[in-house]
Structure formats: C-alpha cells, structure tokens
Amino acid sequence: MCTMDEHKGHDTGSAAAERMKKQNHQKFNQIIQERAEEIQELRQAVDYLKHSPQAAVEDSERIFSELREGALR
Incomplete structure (x- = not known):
C-alpha cells in the first residue's frame, strides 16, 4: 500500500x-552494554590489586x- 501512494519513492x-x-x-546494544560493564568491573x-599491596x-x-x-x- 505504501509503495503505491505517498511513499512510492522509498526503499x-x-x-x-x-x-x-x-x-x-x-x-548487539545489549551485548555492548554488558561488555562495557565487564570492562568497568x-x-x-x-x-x-594495584593498591592492595601498598595498603x-x-x-x-x-x-x-x-x-x-x-x-x-
């Protein structure tokens, strides 16, 4: 229907x-968000671990x- 009327030039x-x-x-956005959280952790x-020995x-x-x-x- 759309291809016949006002949207006929659109893909x-x-x-x-x-x-x-x-x-x-x-x-994919969910996976990216999960990976970002894992990186933060x-x-x-x-x-x-860097500060633990000094402490x-x-x-x-x-x-x-x-x-x-x-x-x-």
Missing part, C-alpha cells in the same frame, strides 16, 4: 526483515608502630 522491505534487524540491533579489580604495607607499618609503642611503655 521498502518486509516487516519481518525490519523486525529482525531491530531485534539484532537491540541484541575489570578496571576496578585492577585498581584494587598491606601501610597496615603492617602501623601495626608494628603500635606494637613498638606499647612495648616501650
């Missing part, structure tokens, strides 16, 4: 094909200092 396709394209597009894990050293130094101060009293 047309079947509704099923267009629906399939839209579903695929939505699926990995970045957070890397940041934690352990600082905690050990603090505990050692507290123990030493307690022994000197």
